[in-house]
Amino acid sequence: MAKLDNALSSLPPSLLALSALAIGSSTTLVVAILYRRFARRIPNGDWVTPDVLAGKRWIKGYVTNVGDNDNFRVYHTPAFGWRWPLKFRRIPTRRDKLQHQTIHIRIAGVDAPEGAHFGRPGQPYAPEALTWLKSQVEGKTVYCQLFRKDQYGRIVGSAYVPRALVPAWMSKGKNVSVEMLRAGWAVTYEQAGAEYGGLGKEAFLAIQAEAQKAKRGMWKNGVGAETPAEYKKRGASSDKAGEAESQADGQEAQRRPLWRRLFSRT
């Protein structure tokens, strides 16, 4: 220590000040980078920028709501501080407090039966599929990997429900897409741009075939029913199913009070 003191006092003070400044600012930079990457909350889909998607970011979050059969809203809960014994951050519960504070996730690789939209009757088993998805994710902590944005601004990604007592670094848990297929409440998404990740499309189709053979979920009366893709296509001739969906989003936005629509930035 005395040696170090000697060495330091023999240096010119300006050099000392300069190196202290350099150490200080690089520490600040590192902290800022770490904060940005690991602790900053992503409030909603608008903040899921191309660089976040390019990195295929993983996020941890709490599912506040299951909207339709293959998508849900997740409140990003990064880093720590969200649960006992280190609880100093809180997930809002009121609807108005959650507005613009959740990320709309569309689970990748599968297609679930479509629910009723704007007078158009839904597909058979849509309510059952919705009930199933709610039972799996609603009110739970999930891990999602973000792949891309779809044409409705939702984030297409995978979702995993952690298993009790298994730490996240060992296993992310149950793959919601795969479990939904296995339970017979969804079919493999076969349109262009699908993401099957490591498992691959063949594996997805095999899991689906197994569910069909075992007559699980919507296959209980056998196969041959219209698939969600066919249903959407049939609707596309008169009014696009997609338009109906964005219309739904528009109506949701319009339910907001006027002053909020005028002043909110998102």
Ligand SMILES: *[C@@H]1O[C@H](CO)[C@@H](O)[C@H](O)[C@H]1NC(C)=O
């Ligand atoms: C989990 O599902 C996603 C699609 O949501 C897929 O991309 C991925 O390969 C699956 N991973 C595993 C390990 O099953």
